[in-house]
Amino acid sequence: MERSLTLPALILGAGITLGLGFIGHSISDTVTNLKALDRTVSVKGLAEKEVMANIAIWPIRFNEVSNDLPALYDTVQQKSDKVVAFLKQQGFSDEEISLSLPAIEDRTAQGYSDPNLKYRYLAKVTVSLYTPKVDKLLEARKQIAALAREGIAIGGNEYESRPEFMYTELNNIKPAMVQEATQNAREVAEKFAKDSNSSLGKIKNASQGQFIITDRDSNSPHIKNVRIVSTVTYYLSD
Incomplete structure (x- = not known):
């Protein structure tokens, strides 16, 4: 003879079903959020300045x-x-x-x-x-x-x-040049985000390149060209 399900058993089964559904929904949201975090753009920002040798x-x-x-x-x-x-x-x-x-x-x-x-x-x-x-x-x-x-x-x-x-006074111009390179990188990233119908988010990571000092040209070795390239990675969102 078949036994009929008791009320507590029905409640337990319903709870398990709802719990599994909630877990599945949470996993789906988590995966979606992780995919959103994976959407990034890496850009380079350039800053250059001419200075007189000291x-x-x-x-x-x-x-x-x-x-x-x-x-x-x-x-x-x-x-x-x-x-x-x-x-x-x-x-x-x-x-x-x-x-x-x-x-x-x-x-x-x-x-x-x-x-x-x-x-x-x-x-x-x-x-x-x-x-x-x-x-x-x-x-x-x-x-x-x-x-x-x-x-x-x-x-x-x-x-x-x-x-x-x-040129030995690099520390005097470093902060302004780093700021300029970072701003240049952001402008490039904003252009990319606009073209891809996305919005630019926060910075994921950034790295400052080395400062390079060279002669402006072979005829003016007393005039130096200072250059830095920074790399910045931004998050993108819809």
Whole structure:
């Protein structure tokens, strides 16, 4: 004989059914929300700025030859003093000028003698200028011919003798450039969201790229181009 279901059993069964339905609905909502969170867009924001170098290093090189070593040292000293005097006339101080010991080469000490060799000793001299007065250095370079009138031929190849310009005040412009790069990224993301009929949400993550400092061009190494690219990922919603 079949047993009829009691009221408590019916209530229990109904509760289980409703509970399973609620769980299924909750899982469905959770999956939908997770899919919504997966909708993101990653964009890059660029910021660039031109700045003037604030430090300059200028190696002024010249050579001197002689067959008399003591006389060579005397000549090197005299011409080095003239180079230093020239730099002081251009407005540079003793603290900005340094003189290295001359490199003396005995060209007959190679184990053989060149019959066409006229001078035995060769002295290579470098007077270095390290200064924050970049404008004064640029002007001094235009007056370098004055040393030729003193009998000093500035030598060395272009790479060795050209001034080096540096920008060391990056921390002063970092905050503004990071803000500009982030704003640029947001503008790109907003354009993408609009084109895809979406709305731009909060930032999921962001990374700041490295600051890169380069010469603006080969003819103006004293003018630097500072560049940063930031990457930002935003959530998208309907």
